[in-house]
Amino acid sequence: MHRETVDFGIDLGTTNSAIAKAEAADAEVIRNNLQREFTPSAVHVRRGGNIVVGERARDRVESDPKNACSEFKIQMGTRGNHKTFEDSGVAMTPEELSAEVLKSLRGDVERSTGERIEAAVITVPAAFSLDQCDATRRAAGLAGLEFAPLLQEPTAAAWAYSVRDAPSKAFWLVYDFGGGTFDAAVVKIEDGEFTVVNHAGDNFLGGKLVDWALVEEHLIPVARRDFGLASMSRDNGRAAGNLAKLKAAAENAKIELSQAEAVDIELDLTGDSGEQVAFQCELTRADVERVTRPLVERSIGMCRTALAESRTKPSDIERVLLVGGMSQAPVLRAMLADPNEGLGIRIDHSLNPVTVVAQGAAIFAGTQRIPKSTKTKQATTPGLAALVLEFAAAGQDVDPLVGGRAHDDTVQDWTGYTVELDNLAFQPPWSSGKVALRPNGAFSTRLRAQENTRNTFTITLRDRQGTTVATDPPSLTYRHADLIGAAPTLSHSISIGLSDNSLLPLLGKGTELTARKRQSVFTTVAVNKNAGTGLIRVPLVSGERPRVDRNTVIGQLELRPGEVRRDVPAGSEVEVEVSVDTSFRATAEAYVPILDEEFEIDVDLARSTAPSLADLRADRFKLEQRYDDLRDRASDVEAPEARGLLDRFDSQDTLSDVDQLLRQAEVDPDATATCQVRLRDAHTVLDEVEERLELPQIVEEARATQSAAKEVVQQAGQAEHRTALRRAESEMEAAIKERDPVLIRRQADEVRSIAVRVLDETGRLPVVIFGALEQELADHPSAQVQRLLAEGRGAINDGAVHRLAAVNAKLRPFLPDLGAGLDLENQTSTVRGGDRR
Structure with a gap:
């Protein structure tokens, strides 16, 4: 069958997946061979290597976990094999496992319509990072989908609701609580278009956490206490079979308890000595509500964050669109609708929350033309x-x-x-x-x-x-x-990592795609071709945390002495350009003017292998040490913001949460990834505590910068400089009033840059730079350094200031933090922001 448009949309879910086809104004979900509207995202590999996908595979996860696998979506983008199937010896990555699910959905289309499709829109969580999106594209290619545009799940839900009773102007909040991820997205409807203006999410918050909480807090204690299964624990690999059965039972009970008040769980488990144990336990709706509430509270907190960042209030939102299997839970709907406990916004669940994303993806797919291999004249068959x-x-x-x-x-x-x-x-x-x-x-x-x-x-x-x-x-x-979706937006900021561990933004979260941005940075290390020393390293980072090492490095330029045609002095310019298309595919390149050469930046979106347990434990120990030190410091100074952050750290029971994940990570790779994210988040909180404790010193330094800049501008500045300085001072005062350390530093840098500009335009800048270099290098043992310092002093005495720039350039490589002895291999970045000076 000929198709001009893609027409098929796939929700590739953590727990279940579905495919739909665009029809008329709407979309129709295509049922699988069991006549179900969704297929479990599970894979079983038989002894001979044959692969089974779907419900039968999910049953084998319960009965034969060594040869079956599910919930692999969370691991997308991670290097290495996620699962080795014991009987067959077959090892598969998360992309390969996901590709098998996609193949199964393609097969459902062929059985249902007779059509073998080669294009489909595939949805991804809004919280997915670029590497996870790239892994999804690779999975599509492995499944035989030659063209597979990506669409964020909240946007897909908005597409599905857009064909029904859509207002002409309003805000929606898409609340997507799936099996493995959570997204909250603010959607703006105006002028016949809807746009996702902001989102917040968590790739490790989903219905599976409810299942595991039921297992750990209810079923395991009963198994130990009443049935003598003392070894039953998530950190015990030998209990994997029993745990898989308990988790499946918990998931099924959770679904039943949406309608019933209580259910009985009856299972055959394996005892510690290999005997069969007839396990029985009652679960109630109250049990489910008890473990669900804290997770819903976290999700509501992210909804409030998404609203606040988009400068909207709950009263501005016309309705909340419920998406994902967990959104069917009665306790979730009650909490969300409550004006005190939740958001107090009208809830819309008129579409099936399990299939709405696939339907929306299909409606969007009907608007996407399949690209032709050529748009120019092409040979055709006669007639x-x-x-x-x-x-x-x-x-x-x-x-x-x-x-x-x-x-x-x-x-x-x-x-x-x-x-x-x-x-x-x-x-x-x-x-x-x-x-x-x-x-x-x-x-x-x-x-x-x-x-x-x-x-x-x-x-x-x-x-x-x-x-x-x-x-x-x-x-x-x-x-x-009447209503169509606008261009997609970037989910996570892309920045350049700088040598001081700070970030220079390139493309911000929420940037409309496609997007392209060029930014200049300057080298902090000289590259000497003949001596074979130095390195230019420019990392690209994705994420919102304020420090480089708290985010994900997605690409890196590395130029070594053997890769350059001539020496590159410190302070040389490097122009970095990043592009991102509508399917979140990123490319990057760098141009080095002094070499007049362009270099491709390797955007390697396959994340490194998850850290070892030893690394995670060491980081956890470091986290506790930092916490204790900061708590002591906070008690000795007047720092209410710092103490408030530490109190919140305590109330969230962060260290206990990490400890629990470390125990689970013994046997669960998902727990390893989650633990790494939680540790990064915790360190980020403590980073902010440190900044708050340093606030008085930061303010003092900003005032000193302001005083020095004032003196320079008053002595040598023009009217335009005085105007710019007054504006920058006003903004710095506002930052001080807000008690925002990052903003104070940023505004102090702006004040400093005005003074630097005055010095540069009046020809005094080289003298100031030389003075700083002379102070730093006065006792340097090198005879060459002393000759250069004498040459600089002579140039100043002779009034030959123009000679100082060359002297300064020769002196810079001798600064302690720029010398050849620097351990470049362990330095994240060798570039800085600002300008050449």
């Missing part, structure tokens, strides 16, 4: 004309413009040919009439579309004699909609 069409696949126009050009190796002049487009479903049927082709085969006309549905226009090409000529494509599809 078949190729049409290259240009038109929007979706829009608000009822009379959209379509243009095209015909190609046929046997036709040199298309004069006398006509093309006719017919919308036979329109009432009455509509026709464009015969549109004459130009000599080069080009044509254009307007169509007539039925509102709020998909319109298919048959294409009839006729030669000079009026004989019909078959075309490729034979038809085109246009979807009219």
Whole structure:
């Protein structure tokens, strides 16, 4: 079957996956061979290597966990094999496991429609990082999907709801609580478009945590106390089979308890000595609510964050769209709707929360044209004309413009040919009439579309004699909609990592895609080609945490002495450019002006292997040491913000949470990844505590910078400099009033830059720089350094300030932190922001 648009949408979920097909104004979920609307995201590999996907595989996760696997979505983007299936010896990565699920969904389409699809839109959580998006693309390729645009899950949900009772102007909040991830997205509806203006999320908050909490807090204690299973523990690998059964039972009970008050769990478990144990336990809705509440509270906190960052209030939100299996829980809906405990916003669950993402993805897919391998003249079979069409696949126009050009190796002049487009479903049927082709085969006309549905226009090409000529494509599809989605936005900021462990932003979270940004940085290390010393390292970082080492490095430029044509002195400029497309695919390059060369930055989006348990334990020990030290420091000074952050650290029971994850990480790779994220988050909180404790010193340094800048501007500045300084001082005072250390430093740098600009324009800057270098290098043992210092002093005495710039450049490499003895291999970055000075 010929398709101009993608039409199929896939929700590749942690627990379950689904596929839907665009139909008319809506989308239809395609059922699997068991006539279910979703397929469990589970894989079982038999002894001979045959692969089973879906419900039978999920059952084997329970009965045979060594040869079956589920919930691998969380590990997407991690290097190394996630699962080795014991009986067959087959090892598979998360991408390969996900590819098997995608193959199964493709097979469902083929069984249902007879069509073998090669394109589909695939959804990803809004909280997914670029490396996880890249892994999803790789999975699609492994599954035979040659074209697989990515769509964020909250946006997909908005697409599904957009075809029903959508207001002309409003805000929505998409609340997506799935099996393994949580997303909260603020959607703005205006001028016939909806846009995700902000989101907050957690890739490790999902329904599986409820399942495990039921296992750990209810089922394991019963197994130990009443059935003698003393070894039952998540950190005991030998208990994996029993734990898999308990988790599956907990998940099923959780679903049943959405309707019932209590359920009985009856299982055959294996005792510590290998005997069969008939396990029995009752779970109640109250049990589920007890373990669910703290997770829902975390999700509501993220909703409030998303609202605050987008400068919206709960009263601004027209409705909350519920998405994900967990959103069916009664306790969740009650908490969310409560104005005190939750958000107090009207909840909309009119669409099935389990399949709504797949439906929305399919509706979006109906607006995405499948790209052709070539847009230029192409060889065709005799009697078949190729049409290259240009038109929007979706829009608000009822009379959209379509243009095209015909190609046929046997036709040199298309004069006398006509093309006719017919919308036979329109009432009455509509026709464009015969549109004459130009000599080069080009044509254009307007169509007539039925509102709020998909319109298919048959294409009839006729030669000079009026004989019909078959075309490729034979038809085109246009979807009219009153409300359509705007361009996607970037989920996580992309920045350049600097040598002081700070970040220089390139593309911020929420940037509309596609996006491209160029930024200059300057080297802190000289690269000497002949001596073989030095290194230019420019890391690219994804994330919102304020320090480089708390985020994810997604790419890195490294230039070593053997890779440059000439020496590159410290302070040399490097221009970094990053581009991100609408499917969150990132590319980057760097241009070094002094070399007049461009270098591709390797954007390696496969994350390194998860840290070892030893590394995690060492980091946990360091975290506790930092906490104790900061708590002692906070008790000795007037620092209410720091104490407040430490109190919140305590109330969240952070260290206990990490300890529990460390125990689970003995056997659960998901726990390892979660533990690493929790440790980073905890260190970030303590980073802020440190800054708050250093606030008085930061303010003092800012005041000193302000005083020095004032003196420079008063003595040598012009009116424009004085105006700029007053504005920068005002902004710095506001930052001090806000008690924001990061902002205070940033504004102090702005004040300093004004003074530097005055010194530069008056020719005094080289003298100031030389003075700083002289103070730093006065006792340096090198005879060359002393000769250079004498040369600089002589230049100042002679009034030959212009010679100082060259002297300063020669002195810089001798500074202690720029010398050849620096351990460059362990330094994150060798570039800084600012300017050449």
